Amino acid sequence: MYRDPVESLEPLHHRQAAIRTLRVGMIGIGTVGSGTFRVLARNRADIAARAGRSIELVMVAARNLERAAGIVGDSVALTADAMHVATHPDVDVVVEVAGGTGPARDWVLAAIAHGKHVVTANKALLAVHGAEIFAAAREKGVIVAYEGAVAVSIPIIKALREGLAANRIEWVAGIINGTTNFILSKMRDEGLDFAAALAQAQALGYAEADPSFDIEGIDAAHKLTLLAANAFGMPLRFADAQVEGITALQGVDVACAEQLGYRIKLLGVARRQAAGVELRVQPVLVPAAHLMAQVNGSMNAVMVKSDAAGLTMYYGAGAGSEQTASAVIADLVDVARLDGVHAAQHVPHLGVHAHATNALAVLPRAAVYTSHYLRVPVHALDQIQAIAAGLAERKVPVHQVALAAERPGVGPQVLVLTGPVEQGALDLAVHALQARAEVAGPVSTLRVESLEG
Template identity: 90%
Template sequence: MYRDPVESLEPLHSRPAAIRTLRVGMIGIGTVGSGTFRVLARNRADIAARAGRSIELVIVAARNLQRAAGIVGEGVPLTADAMHVATHPDVDVVVEVAGGTGPARDWVLAAIAHGKHVVTANKALLAVHGTEIFAAAREKGVVVAYEGAVAVSIPIIKALREGLAANRIEWVAGIINGTTNFILSKMRDEGLDFAAALAQAQALGYAEADPTFDIEGIDAAHKLTLLAANAFGMPLRFADAQVEGITALQGLDVACAEQLGYRIKLLGVARRQASGVELRVQPALVPVDHLMAHVKGSMNAVMVKSDAAGLTMYYGAGAGSEQTASAVIADLVDVARLDGVDAAQYVPHLGVHAHAMNALSVLPRAAVDTSHYLRVPVHAVGQIQAVTACLAAQKVPVRQVALAAECSGTGPQVLVLTGPVVQGTLDLAVHALQARNEVAGPVVTLRVEALEG
């Protein structure tokens, strides 16, 4: 049953500051919003003890008011007007969990303009409009918190901002999309091709009916943009990220990687170099004995290399209603504790060193220097030497050469692992290989990531 929103709530100044309840307005009551409501209600006492005061949901905006009423019951007023929640005079913090980048931008900016803190799990919104949003938040002295936007249950933003605050971050790399990791796990464990693994992911609810953002790497790139901003203090440069998904990945390459002692994972990598920052998402080979190679199903994992702490790794669920709610509520607890704290610390690229960090550029694809995997189809087994000779002539270092063990119906396949080489040089070498008579089809290339200290 629809109920009119509260017309007036007790003024904030009428309560003792030490015990004043943090009053929350939420926009969206779908998967994440409903999880947030349930966890807040179930763990109310524990959350209040950790926050130092109660956190109360006082109004919710929803598209479907009847459905929303079935979730929140009689205790929380509902409205169909999200802007009413964003501008309500008695709401302290707005939780935006509706998604999208259009209306959500307007709601968030309106909330900030009215002096409200914002908590969001909307990575697309921040990746695309974050620079504008964070600048507005700094101007108004409010927080925009977004732990749930990056790696769901993994508190990686807090780790970068607080746990590793003493460190100079060298690189961040991770499996930050649960859908693609589930698909890749099925391709390896059950020998499925990409289409069959995707269909299974959709049937089980791990992939959307339109999975484009996930399988094309866009979702991971949104998250990586936020990780890089926190790790390096740089602006949000989603438009400059190099993004490659898994739609073209073949089961044959999954099997060949295993033969060579590697597993293929969709990785987001942000690495600081002297000349700029690598900002890239791509399927890559990871050594089979590396911890990252054993992250299966829809789980996520993030590794950070920093100068003092060294290598650290963070692991947890990459999707889920209450898993995301855990991160959203952790942000609310932070907001509840922030009295007297400079809100600018939550604005990753506008801090003390903003001027220097803004000068960091994103390296172009051709300048990225990594090892590579090549699968070269040839007409005859004896043509391995022609492949290696061509690579040598193109100044590509070769570490390992083998024939694919499983190439039924495809003809002989030469597998090559290179040493470190810049992408531009490798591209020229692949072009030269394709022109040779010995090569029987398209050359497949994937990056190899050691993820070492």
């Protein structure tokens, strides 16, 4: 029977008008919190249309109430007590953007215990306490969403859970720390050493006064832990990740990598193998022509290899107030859509799959199988073949040997690119190489990633 389209739409309009506003309480009003407030206010109508209901910030917890009032005005209730926000009956979802792993854990667990959904950009919190938090959320049937905790403006969690839901994920690799990518870009483009590039990053606000979490690879490992959990349905295994930062990286290796046609990037890699999962963060050589090698400055990128979709790549800002806010609000939109839906249907629900009780093991460092770059200081230029022979004696496949270009203050250097070899075998070969009379100093080694299908 024909039905007038206006008549058919009118009940839907009434139903939408009756849907209650999603009331948000936020803990923290710093860089991310203030960006979230601004974007929510500026794009209120578009966000409501996409969410199917209004999303309103009703309460904020802040250490400095005067500063907070200057940001949100008099339209939002303010408190210095974060637990008040976490447990207040007029708050439907708690946005935790204060950071840290101590009090933040208590606030999040309290919010969950009171039946509230949680959105957080706190990767350290989830990497360290995620198993406890997600178990509590499962029991209460609430959502814990964390897109902003992984790759800032890049919706990679949505890509893994929704866009690639039909796929078996084979590996995920990403430049997921903007600070270190900025430093490495400066070392390559301007020939700076690590200390000078770090100082420039700090002067421009890309690095904190204490940059340890970034430059030691810890921040990237937190994010990689969350990526692996989503890609493979494994528990959060941050403690088992192999983490190497860029503090020991020398400018000469950045230059030598360029000479060989590669660029050095701090890469997080989670790769499924027959015996388990590689879970590692380290500086690696990437072919200079590869898309990942073109990711410069503070930008981030994540590449995923899956069985049906093949290779896909996601690129975006790796830091920023409103860039992170974009991800936080996307999670709020999901909560608005899914609130009231059965817990099993929540898309951004658990950080691990509910059935993943006995996860794939994380492979030890010695079992990781990759190609490698070696820089070997030698006493004389004619010792290049002796180095290649020394590696061959140890069954290390040698694909390329070259002399490094001359550089002021740097003696002769032999550069080697190996074929794939287990890390344990390479370590033994390098140890033996180091003892040879031809070798004039410490041998530098880095892994090589082709990032091919």
